[in-house]
Amino acid sequence: MRVKLSHWIVAPARPKGSRRLAIAISALAVLVLAFKTWSHLPPPSLLILKMIRSMPAFITASVLGASNYIPSAMALWPNPTSLTTGEQYLKLSPSFTIEFVSGNPPSDLFDAMSRTKAQIKNDKHQRLIVGRGDADAPHLEAANFLEKLTLQLDGEDEGHGVVKSIMENIIVDAEAKDESYRLQVPADGSSATLVANNTLGLFRGLTTFSQLFYLSGSTIYTYNTPLNIEDKAAFPHRGVLLDTARNYLPKADILRTLDAMSWTKFNVLHWHVVDSQSFPLEVAAFPELSRAGAYDASSVYTVSDVKEIVNYAGA
Numbered sequence: 001m002r003v004k005l006s007h008w009i010v011a012p013a014r015p016k017g018s019r020r021l022a023i024a025i026s027a028l029a030v031l032v033l034a035f036k037t038w039s040h041l042p043p044p045s046l047l048i049l050k051m052i053r054s055m056p057a058f059i060t061a062s063v064l065g066a067s068n069y070i071p072s073a074m075a076l077w078p079n080p081t082s083l084t085t086g087e088q089y090l091k092l093s094p095s096f097t098i099e100f101v102s103g104n105p106p107s108d109l110f111d112a113m114s115r116t117k118a119q120i121k122n123d124k125h126q127r128l129i130v131g132r133g134d135a136d137a138p139h140l141e142a143a144n145f146l147e148k149l150t151l152q153l154d155g156e157d158e159g160h161g162v163v164k165s166i167m168e169n170i171i172v173d174a175e176a177k178d179e180s181y182r183l184q185v186p187a188d189g190s191s192a193t194l195v196a197n198n199t200l201g202l203f204r205g206l207t208t209f210s211q212l213f214y215l216s217g218s219t220i221y222t223y224n225t226p227l228n229i230e231d232k233a234a235f236p237h238r239g240v241l242l243d244t245a246r247n248y249l250p251k252a253d254i255l256r257t258l259d260a261m262s263w264t265k266f267n268v269l270h271w272h273v274v275d276s277q278s279f280p281l282e283v284a285a286f287p288e289l290s291r292a293g294a295y296d297a298s299s300v301y302t303v304s305d306v307k308e309i310v311n312y313a314g315a
Contacts, residue, residue, distance in 0.1 A: 074212075076212070082230040090221060106164070125214055169201075180197060208229060242272065
């Protein structure tokens with residue numbers, strides 16, 4: 001992910017687990033309920049159906065009822081390129097580990113591995129079904145435990161000693177960027193495997209892996225195993241524009257947006273920070289610009305604010 005300040009590329013954005021886009025999901029769900037009340041959709045709805053195809057899978061499946069969509073209530077977002085599932089439950093072991101087997105992991109990949117474990121343990125997400133997690137409790141008693149996720153490189157970085165960091169793989173030209181990965185989660189308790197051509201692909205796969213798990217009581221589990229996913233980016237540029245020149249956003253909101261973008265695999269944040277409406281950016285050489293140009297004294301991004309946002313994006 002990259003952050004663009006006005007029209008200048010400032011830094012890669014942070015590969016970090018993040019919050020769910022609950023508001024967006026709720027809004028899309030309202031659209032779904034409206035569509036389901038219509039017995040015949042008018043011709044303009046063909047365009048809307050194309051939009052629905054990009055919705056979270058549990059919404060799409062409930063609208064279209066198609067067997068090739070992700071099974072109902074799975075929290076994968078965006079839809080992977082290919083997904084096959086079984087019907088068995090699998091519990092996450094209390095001693096679950098993530099292991100990189102292709103040399104020494106670069107620091108940002110190691111951090112992503114640690115964040116993935118923390119995300120799964122602290123998310124407390126329950127399935128979107130009647131009874132929520134309690135409905136799955138009877139199926140969990142006999143379920144196997146998943147002890148390990150193994151990460152492996154299967155591309156140009158494999159066997160070359162020094163493994164490129166996630167950031168190094170992010171900042172290449174969009175057309176040359178490879179974010180593909182393959183994820184397998186067996187049902188018998190043997191190690192899950194995540195294979196990619198580079199660390200960026202491994203990071204995308206870790207994001208997907210963290211979305212597979214739910215909570216029932218104190219048990220973290222997934223279902224529909226054995227599970228096989230093959231995924232790659234549909235578009236090289238997947239961006240979000242924040243226009244803080246016209247609508248000032250607090251720094252915390254921008255940081256939270258970076259988290260949400262990472263969760264949903266967006267890769268470019270375009271920060272339109274100044275325009276004729278306001279100049280909320282502090283420029284050390286010309287302090288009068290923000291002093292006179294911001295909406296008010298509290299609606300200013302200081303030099304330290306910008307550094308924090310850029311560092312947060314690239315950490």
